[in-house]
Amino acid sequence: MTVNVKFFASMRETLGQSELRIDIDTDTEQTVAGVWAQVAGEKPMPDNTVCAVNHTQATPESVVKDGDEVAFFPPVTGG
Amino acid sequence: MTVNVKFFASMRETLGQSELRIDIDTDTEQTVAGVWAQVAGEKPMPDNTVCAVNHTQATPESVVKDGDEVAFFPPVTGG
Protein backbone atom coordinates (compact mmCIF):
# COMPACT_ATOMS: atom_id res chain seq x y z
CA MET A 1 0.00 0.00 0.00
CA THR A 2 0.97 3.64 -0.49
CA VAL A 3 0.93 6.26 2.23
CA ASN A 4 1.47 9.99 1.97
CA VAL A 5 3.58 11.32 4.86
CA LYS A 6 3.86 14.97 5.92
CA PHE A 7 5.97 16.81 8.48
CA PHE A 8 5.38 20.33 9.81
CA ALA A 9 7.23 23.11 11.62
CA SER A 10 10.31 22.12 13.69
CA MET A 11 9.78 18.46 12.77
CA ARG A 12 9.92 19.32 9.08
CA GLU A 13 13.19 21.15 9.67
CA THR A 14 14.73 18.43 11.88
CA LEU A 15 13.94 15.67 9.38
CA GLY A 16 14.83 17.86 6.41
CA GLN A 17 11.72 16.96 4.46
CA SER A 18 8.13 18.14 4.33
CA GLU A 19 6.34 15.43 2.34
CA LEU A 20 7.02 12.01 0.87
CA ARG A 21 5.14 9.04 -0.52
CA ILE A 22 6.11 5.61 0.77
CA ASP A 23 5.22 2.07 -0.23
CA ILE A 24 4.56 -0.45 2.56
CA ASP A 25 4.24 -4.24 2.31
CA THR A 26 0.47 -4.73 2.05
CA ASP A 27 0.50 -8.07 3.94
CA THR A 28 1.26 -6.27 7.21
CA GLU A 29 -1.28 -4.17 9.06
CA GLN A 30 0.47 -0.87 9.51
CA THR A 31 0.31 1.69 12.36
CA VAL A 32 1.30 5.36 12.59
CA ALA A 33 4.35 4.25 14.63
CA GLY A 34 5.25 1.81 11.85
CA VAL A 35 5.06 4.59 9.28
CA TRP A 36 7.36 6.71 11.46
CA ALA A 37 9.90 3.88 11.72
CA GLN A 38 9.91 3.44 7.95
CA VAL A 39 10.52 7.15 7.22
CA ALA A 40 12.69 8.16 10.19
CA GLY A 41 14.77 5.00 10.53
CA GLU A 42 16.56 4.74 13.87
CA LYS A 43 15.40 8.21 15.01
CA PRO A 44 12.82 7.73 17.79
CA MET A 45 9.58 9.74 17.60
CA PRO A 46 9.96 12.73 20.00
CA ASP A 47 7.74 12.43 23.08
CA ASN A 48 5.58 15.43 22.30
CA THR A 49 4.94 14.49 18.65
CA VAL A 50 1.37 14.95 17.48
CA CYS A 51 0.16 12.49 14.84
CA ALA A 52 -2.75 12.81 12.42
CA VAL A 53 -4.31 10.42 9.91
CA ASN A 54 -6.38 12.00 7.14
CA HIS A 55 -6.55 15.37 8.96
CA THR A 56 -7.80 13.84 12.21
CA GLN A 57 -5.62 13.63 15.30
CA ALA A 58 -4.39 10.05 15.88
CA THR A 59 -2.07 8.04 18.16
CA PRO A 60 1.04 5.99 17.34
CA GLU A 61 -1.19 2.89 17.58
CA SER A 62 -3.75 4.17 15.03
CA VAL A 63 -4.09 1.91 11.97
CA VAL A 64 -3.04 3.25 8.57
CA LYS A 65 -4.70 2.10 5.33
CA ASP A 66 -3.77 2.35 1.66
CA GLY A 67 -4.01 5.93 0.42
CA ASP A 68 -4.00 7.51 3.87
CA GLU A 69 -2.24 10.77 4.67
CA VAL A 70 -0.17 10.55 7.86
CA ALA A 71 1.23 13.71 9.45
CA PHE A 72 3.73 14.32 12.25
CA PHE A 73 4.15 17.68 13.95
CA PRO A 74 5.07 19.36 17.26
CA PRO A 75 2.46 20.75 19.69
CA VAL A 76 0.46 23.54 18.07
CA THR A 77 1.23 27.20 18.89
CA GLY A 78 -1.25 29.30 16.91
CA GLY A 79 -3.73 31.98 17.87
CA MET B 1 -30.45 74.39 53.17
CA THR B 2 -31.16 73.90 49.47
CA VAL B 3 -31.21 70.50 47.78
CA ASN B 4 -31.54 69.69 44.09
CA VAL B 5 -33.79 66.66 43.50
CA LYS B 6 -33.97 64.58 40.29
CA PHE B 7 -36.19 61.74 39.11
CA PHE B 8 -35.51 59.42 36.19
CA ALA B 9 -37.33 56.98 33.90
CA SER B 10 -40.61 55.49 35.20
CA MET B 11 -40.23 57.41 38.49
CA ARG B 12 -40.02 60.68 36.59
CA GLU B 13 -43.23 59.79 34.76
CA THR B 14 -45.07 58.58 37.87
CA LEU B 15 -44.23 61.72 39.85
CA GLY B 16 -44.76 63.95 36.84
CA GLN B 17 -41.54 65.90 37.37
CA SER B 18 -37.90 65.47 36.47
CA GLU B 19 -36.12 68.04 38.61
CA LEU B 20 -36.84 70.48 41.40
CA ARG B 21 -35.01 72.57 43.99
CA ILE B 22 -36.26 72.42 47.57
CA ASP B 23 -35.49 74.34 50.73
CA ILE B 24 -35.19 72.39 53.98
CA ASP B 25 -35.06 73.69 57.55
CA THR B 26 -31.31 73.86 58.23
CA ASP B 27 -31.64 73.08 61.96
CA THR B 28 -32.62 69.47 61.14
CA GLU B 29 -30.13 66.91 59.85
CA GLN B 30 -31.76 65.63 56.69
CA THR B 31 -31.67 62.16 55.11
CA VAL B 32 -32.49 60.90 51.61
CA ALA B 33 -35.74 59.49 53.02
CA GLY B 34 -36.53 62.91 54.48
CA VAL B 35 -35.99 64.52 51.09
CA TRP B 36 -38.35 61.96 49.52
CA ALA B 37 -41.04 62.72 52.12
CA GLN B 38 -40.76 66.43 51.42
CA VAL B 39 -41.13 66.08 47.63
CA ALA B 40 -43.46 63.07 47.35
CA GLY B 41 -45.73 63.84 50.31
CA GLU B 42 -47.79 60.85 51.39
CA LYS B 43 -46.57 58.66 48.52
CA PRO B 44 -44.22 55.96 49.96
CA MET B 45 -40.90 55.34 48.25
CA PRO B 46 -41.29 52.21 46.05
CA ASP B 47 -39.36 49.22 47.39
CA ASN B 48 -36.98 48.95 44.45
CA THR B 49 -36.10 52.67 44.35
CA VAL B 50 -32.43 53.43 43.84
CA CYS B 51 -31.15 56.61 45.51
CA ALA B 52 -28.03 58.64 44.75
CA VAL B 53 -26.40 61.63 46.42
CA ASN B 54 -24.04 63.69 44.25
CA HIS B 55 -23.84 60.97 41.58
CA THR B 56 -22.94 58.24 44.09
CA GLN B 57 -25.37 55.49 45.02
CA ALA B 58 -26.83 56.05 48.51
CA THR B 59 -29.42 54.61 50.90
CA PRO B 60 -32.56 56.21 52.39
CA GLU B 61 -30.53 56.73 55.58
CA SER B 62 -27.72 58.63 53.84
CA VAL B 63 -27.25 62.20 55.12
CA VAL B 64 -27.94 65.11 52.78
CA LYS B 65 -26.08 68.44 53.07
CA ASP B 66 -26.69 71.90 51.70
CA GLY B 67 -26.18 72.05 47.91
CA ASP B 68 -26.37 68.27 47.43
CA GLU B 69 -28.02 66.66 44.41
CA VAL B 70 -30.35 63.82 45.40
CA ALA B 71 -31.72 61.46 42.72
CA PHE B 72 -34.39 58.74 42.75
CA PHE B 73 -34.77 56.16 39.99
CA PRO B 74 -35.86 52.57 39.28
CA PRO B 75 -33.39 49.68 38.85
CA VAL B 76 -31.09 50.28 35.87
CA THR B 77 -31.71 48.49 32.56
CA GLY B 78 -28.97 49.64 30.20
CA GLY B 79 -26.42 47.78 28.12
Place this chain on the structure above:
Amino acid sequence: MAVIICEAAFDPWQAVQNHQNSQLADGQYGATATFVGTMRDFNEGDDVCAMTLEHYPGMTEAQLEQIIDEAKNSWPLQDALVVHRVGEILPGEPIVLVACWSAHRAAAFDACRFLMEALKSRAPFWKKETLTDNSQRWVEKNTDGYSH
Protein backbone atom coordinates in the same frame (compact mmCIF):
# COMPACT_ATOMS: atom_id res chain seq x y z
CA MET C 1 -9.36 54.71 29.04
CA ALA C 2 -12.45 56.36 27.60
CA VAL C 3 -16.18 56.60 28.27
CA ILE C 4 -18.40 57.93 25.49
CA ILE C 5 -22.14 58.62 25.77
CA CYS C 6 -23.46 58.86 22.28
CA GLU C 7 -26.74 60.47 21.10
CA ALA C 8 -26.52 59.32 17.48
CA ALA C 9 -26.10 55.84 15.97
CA PHE C 10 -22.47 54.69 16.14
CA ASP C 11 -20.39 52.05 14.39
CA PRO C 12 -18.76 49.98 17.17
CA TRP C 13 -16.07 48.46 14.93
CA GLN C 14 -15.08 51.90 13.70
CA ALA C 15 -15.02 53.11 17.32
CA VAL C 16 -12.65 50.27 18.30
CA GLN C 17 -10.45 50.98 15.30
CA ASN C 18 -10.33 54.74 16.02
CA HIS C 19 -9.53 54.23 19.68
CA GLN C 20 -6.82 51.72 18.86
CA ASN C 21 -5.24 54.00 16.25
CA SER C 22 -5.22 57.05 18.49
CA GLN C 23 -4.50 55.53 21.91
CA LEU C 24 -2.51 52.30 21.54
CA ALA C 25 1.01 51.66 20.29
CA ASP C 26 1.45 48.87 17.72
CA GLY C 27 3.16 45.80 19.15
CA GLN C 28 2.37 46.64 22.79
CA TYR C 29 -0.92 44.75 23.14
CA GLY C 30 -1.55 41.14 22.25
CA ALA C 31 -5.21 40.64 23.14
CA THR C 32 -8.37 42.63 22.44
CA ALA C 33 -11.75 41.43 23.72
CA THR C 34 -14.90 43.29 22.76
CA PHE C 35 -18.60 43.02 23.38
CA VAL C 36 -21.32 44.76 21.40
CA GLY C 37 -24.95 44.81 22.51
CA THR C 38 -27.34 45.44 19.63
CA MET C 39 -31.05 46.24 19.70
CA ARG C 40 -33.17 43.25 18.73
CA ASP C 41 -36.61 43.52 17.17
CA PHE C 42 -38.07 41.15 19.78
CA ASN C 43 -38.01 40.96 23.60
CA GLU C 44 -39.99 38.90 26.11
CA GLY C 45 -42.03 37.45 23.26
CA ASP C 46 -43.18 40.80 21.81
CA ASP C 47 -42.22 42.64 18.65
CA VAL C 48 -40.33 45.82 19.50
CA CYS C 49 -40.07 48.53 16.85
CA ALA C 50 -38.12 51.22 18.73
CA MET C 51 -36.48 51.97 22.04
CA THR C 52 -35.62 55.09 24.01
CA LEU C 53 -32.61 55.02 26.29
CA GLU C 54 -32.52 57.52 29.14
CA HIS C 55 -29.47 58.19 31.29
CA TYR C 56 -28.41 60.39 34.22
CA PRO C 57 -25.92 62.88 32.77
CA GLY C 58 -22.98 63.17 35.13
CA MET C 59 -23.69 60.13 37.26
CA THR C 60 -23.68 57.72 34.31
CA GLU C 61 -20.23 58.83 33.19
CA ALA C 62 -18.93 58.79 36.79
CA GLN C 63 -20.24 55.25 37.35
CA LEU C 64 -18.71 53.98 34.11
CA GLU C 65 -15.34 55.52 35.01
CA GLN C 66 -15.58 53.94 38.46
CA ILE C 67 -16.26 50.52 36.91
CA ILE C 68 -13.29 50.91 34.55
CA ASP C 69 -11.08 51.82 37.54
CA GLU C 70 -12.18 48.62 39.28
CA ALA C 71 -11.27 46.60 36.17
CA LYS C 72 -7.84 48.29 35.96
CA ASN C 73 -7.22 47.35 39.58
CA SER C 74 -8.20 43.72 38.99
CA TRP C 75 -6.48 42.97 35.66
CA PRO C 76 -3.33 44.16 33.82
CA LEU C 77 -5.20 46.22 31.22
CA GLN C 78 -3.49 48.42 28.68
CA ASP C 79 -6.69 50.22 27.78
CA ALA C 80 -10.49 50.04 27.93
CA LEU C 81 -13.25 51.77 26.00
CA VAL C 82 -16.97 51.99 26.80
CA VAL C 83 -19.40 53.55 24.34
CA HIS C 84 -23.11 53.67 25.24
CA ARG C 85 -25.94 54.95 23.10
CA VAL C 86 -28.78 57.09 24.50
CA GLY C 87 -31.94 58.52 22.90
CA GLU C 88 -34.09 56.93 20.19
CA ILE C 89 -32.76 53.58 18.97
CA LEU C 90 -33.98 51.34 16.14
CA PRO C 91 -33.64 47.55 15.82
CA GLY C 92 -30.23 46.55 14.49
CA GLU C 93 -28.53 49.60 15.99
CA PRO C 94 -25.72 49.08 18.52
CA ILE C 95 -26.55 50.00 22.12
CA VAL C 96 -23.26 49.39 23.89
CA LEU C 97 -19.63 48.61 23.13
CA VAL C 98 -17.05 47.44 25.65
CA ALA C 99 -13.47 46.85 24.51
CA CYS C 100 -10.42 45.79 26.57
CA TRP C 101 -6.79 45.64 25.52
CA SER C 102 -4.15 43.63 27.38
CA ALA C 103 -0.93 41.70 26.80
CA HIS C 104 -2.75 38.45 27.58
CA ARG C 105 -6.10 37.06 26.53
CA ALA C 106 -7.39 35.94 29.94
CA ALA C 107 -7.16 39.51 31.27
CA ALA C 108 -8.82 40.94 28.16
CA PHE C 109 -11.68 38.40 28.25
CA ASP C 110 -12.26 38.61 32.00
CA ALA C 111 -12.14 42.40 32.18
CA CYS C 112 -14.50 42.75 29.20
CA ARG C 113 -17.00 40.42 30.82
CA PHE C 114 -16.70 42.20 34.16
CA LEU C 115 -17.26 45.61 32.57
CA MET C 116 -20.42 44.45 30.79
CA GLU C 117 -21.91 42.82 33.88
CA ALA C 118 -21.05 45.81 36.08
CA LEU C 119 -22.42 48.24 33.49
CA LYS C 120 -25.72 46.34 33.26
CA SER C 121 -26.18 46.20 37.02
CA ARG C 122 -24.81 49.59 38.09
CA ALA C 123 -24.73 52.19 35.30
CA PRO C 124 -27.79 54.50 35.27
CA PHE C 125 -29.47 53.76 31.93
CA TRP C 126 -33.15 52.96 31.45
CA LYS C 127 -34.83 51.40 28.43
CA LYS C 128 -38.35 52.17 27.23
CA GLU C 129 -39.65 49.97 24.44
CA THR C 130 -42.17 50.93 21.76
CA LEU C 131 -44.14 47.88 20.59
CA THR C 132 -45.60 47.46 17.10
CA ASP C 133 -49.04 48.56 18.37
CA ASN C 134 -47.36 51.85 19.39
CA SER C 135 -47.74 51.15 23.11
CA GLN C 136 -44.69 51.91 25.27
CA ARG C 137 -43.33 50.14 28.31
CA TRP C 138 -40.34 50.59 30.57
CA VAL C 139 -38.06 47.55 30.66
CA GLU C 140 -38.30 46.49 34.31
CA LYS C 141 -35.31 44.27 34.86
CA ASN C 142 -32.12 43.49 33.01
CA THR C 143 -31.48 39.91 32.07
CA ASP C 144 -28.76 38.14 34.00
CA GLY C 145 -25.91 37.52 31.60
CA TYR C 146 -24.81 34.43 33.46
CA SER C 147 -28.12 32.62 33.32
CA HIS C 148 -29.57 33.72 29.95
Place this chain on the structure above:
Amino acid sequence: MAVIICEAAFDPWQAVQNHQNSQLADGQYGATATFVGTMRDFNEGDDVCAMTLEHYPGMTEAQLEQIIDEAKNSWPLQDALVVHRVGEILPGEPIVLVACWSAHRAAAFDACRFLMEALKSRAPFWKKETLTDNSQRWVEKNTDGYSH
Protein backbone atom coordinates in the same frame (compact mmCIF):
# COMPACT_ATOMS: atom_id res chain seq x y z
CA MET D 1 -20.39 30.11 10.14
CA ALA D 2 -17.08 30.80 8.41
CA VAL D 3 -13.41 29.86 8.67
CA ILE D 4 -10.90 31.99 6.78
CA ILE D 5 -7.16 31.30 6.51
CA CYS D 6 -5.53 34.47 5.37
CA GLU D 7 -2.07 34.93 3.78
CA ALA D 8 -2.09 38.72 3.80
CA ALA D 9 -2.59 41.22 6.63
CA PHE D 10 -6.29 41.61 7.49
CA ASP D 11 -8.36 44.18 9.34
CA PRO D 12 -10.33 42.24 11.98
CA TRP D 13 -12.93 44.98 12.55
CA GLN D 14 -13.61 45.22 8.84
CA ALA D 15 -13.89 41.42 8.72
CA VAL D 16 -16.49 41.44 11.53
CA GLN D 17 -18.40 44.24 9.79
CA ASN D 18 -18.34 42.47 6.41
CA HIS D 19 -19.47 39.16 7.88
CA GLN D 20 -22.25 40.85 9.82
CA ASN D 21 -23.48 42.75 6.76
CA SER D 22 -23.50 39.71 4.49
CA GLN D 23 -24.58 36.94 6.88
CA LEU D 24 -26.73 38.37 9.68
CA ALA D 25 -30.16 39.98 9.66
CA ASP D 26 -30.56 43.27 11.54
CA GLY D 27 -32.55 42.91 14.74
CA GLN D 28 -31.98 39.15 15.05
CA TYR D 29 -28.88 39.16 17.23
CA GLY D 30 -28.40 41.06 20.47
CA ALA D 31 -24.88 40.11 21.50
CA THR D 32 -21.55 40.01 19.67
CA ALA D 33 -18.38 38.95 21.45
CA THR D 34 -15.04 39.13 19.68
CA PHE D 35 -11.42 38.38 20.41
CA VAL D 36 -8.45 39.59 18.40
CA GLY D 37 -4.92 38.30 18.98
CA THR D 38 -2.27 40.71 17.73
CA MET D 39 1.45 40.17 17.30
CA ARG D 40 3.47 41.86 20.02
CA ASP D 41 7.05 43.05 19.60
CA PHE D 42 8.16 41.17 22.72
CA ASN D 43 7.80 37.60 23.99
CA GLU D 44 9.42 35.71 26.86
CA GLY D 45 11.61 38.73 27.58
CA ASP D 46 13.08 39.03 24.06
CA ASP D 47 12.48 41.55 21.30
CA VAL D 48 10.71 39.93 18.37
CA CYS D 49 10.82 41.69 15.00
CA ALA D 50 8.87 39.23 12.83
CA MET D 51 7.02 35.94 12.93
CA THR D 52 6.20 33.20 10.46
CA LEU D 53 3.01 31.22 10.93
CA GLU D 54 2.85 27.77 9.36
CA HIS D 55 -0.33 25.71 9.08
CA TYR D 56 -1.46 22.33 7.73
CA PRO D 57 -3.72 23.13 4.75
CA GLY D 58 -6.81 20.96 4.90
CA MET D 59 -6.45 19.78 8.49
CA THR D 60 -6.37 23.30 9.93
CA GLU D 61 -9.66 24.25 8.28
CA ALA D 62 -11.24 20.91 9.26
CA GLN D 63 -10.19 21.35 12.90
CA LEU D 64 -11.53 24.90 13.06
CA GLU D 65 -14.86 23.80 11.58
CA GLN D 66 -15.01 20.96 14.09
CA ILE D 67 -14.41 23.41 16.96
CA ILE D 68 -17.15 25.72 15.67
CA ASP D 69 -19.53 22.73 15.48
CA GLU D 70 -18.78 21.95 19.12
CA ALA D 71 -19.55 25.57 20.08
CA LYS D 72 -22.84 25.47 18.12
CA ASN D 73 -23.82 22.34 20.02
CA SER D 74 -23.02 23.90 23.39
CA TRP D 75 -24.49 27.42 23.00
CA PRO D 76 -27.38 29.02 21.08
CA LEU D 77 -25.19 30.78 18.51
CA GLN D 78 -26.55 32.65 15.54
CA ASP D 79 -23.18 32.78 13.82
CA ALA D 80 -19.44 32.47 14.35
CA LEU D 81 -16.43 33.64 12.39
CA VAL D 82 -12.79 32.59 12.71
CA VAL D 83 -10.07 34.33 10.70
CA HIS D 84 -6.45 33.21 11.15
CA ARG D 85 -3.39 34.69 9.55
CA VAL D 86 -0.55 32.55 8.12
CA GLY D 87 2.82 33.45 6.57
CA GLU D 88 5.09 36.38 7.47
CA ILE D 89 3.66 38.62 10.20
CA LEU D 90 4.98 41.90 11.62
CA PRO D 91 4.44 43.34 15.12
CA GLY D 92 1.08 45.09 15.43
CA GLU D 93 -0.55 42.88 12.79
CA PRO D 94 -3.57 40.80 13.81
CA ILE D 95 -2.99 37.03 14.04
CA VAL D 96 -6.45 35.72 14.85
CA LEU D 97 -10.05 36.92 15.08
CA VAL D 98 -12.89 35.00 16.72
CA ALA D 99 -16.40 36.50 16.66
CA CYS D 100 -19.66 35.02 18.01
CA TRP D 101 -23.20 36.30 17.55
CA SER D 102 -26.09 35.26 19.80
CA ALA D 103 -29.36 36.59 21.20
CA HIS D 104 -27.81 36.67 24.67
CA ARG D 105 -24.48 37.87 25.97
CA ALA D 106 -23.56 34.86 28.12
CA ALA D 107 -23.67 32.57 25.08
CA ALA D 108 -21.67 35.03 22.96
CA PHE D 109 -19.00 35.52 25.65
CA ASP D 110 -18.70 31.83 26.57
CA ALA D 111 -18.61 30.56 22.99
CA CYS D 112 -16.00 33.16 22.00
CA ARG D 113 -13.78 32.14 24.90
CA PHE D 114 -14.25 28.44 24.14
CA LEU D 115 -13.36 28.94 20.47
CA MET D 116 -10.14 30.78 21.33
CA GLU D 117 -9.01 28.22 23.90
CA ALA D 118 -9.86 25.29 21.59
CA LEU D 119 -8.13 26.97 18.66
CA LYS D 120 -4.95 27.55 20.66
CA SER D 121 -4.80 23.98 21.92
CA ARG D 122 -6.03 22.03 18.88
CA ALA D 123 -5.73 23.94 15.59
CA PRO D 124 -2.54 23.10 13.64
CA PHE D 125 -0.65 26.39 13.50
CA TRP D 126 3.01 26.86 14.41
CA LYS D 127 4.83 30.11 15.17
CA LYS D 128 8.47 30.82 14.39
CA GLU D 129 9.86 34.06 15.78
CA THR D 130 12.64 36.19 14.29
CA LEU D 131 14.52 38.07 17.01
CA THR D 132 16.22 41.43 16.53
CA ASP D 133 19.63 39.71 16.13
CA ASN D 134 18.05 37.87 13.14
CA SER D 135 18.09 34.50 14.90
CA GLN D 136 14.93 32.41 14.57
CA ARG D 137 13.22 30.11 17.04
CA TRP D 138 10.09 28.00 17.02
CA VAL D 139 7.64 28.93 19.75
CA GLU D 140 7.53 25.74 21.85
CA LYS D 141 4.37 26.04 23.86
CA ASN D 142 1.28 28.22 23.83
CA THR D 143 0.53 30.22 26.94
CA ASP D 144 -2.41 29.09 28.99
CA GLY D 145 -5.10 31.74 28.62
CA TYR D 146 -6.52 30.96 32.01
CA SER D 147 -3.33 31.48 33.95
CA HIS D 148 -1.56 34.25 32.01
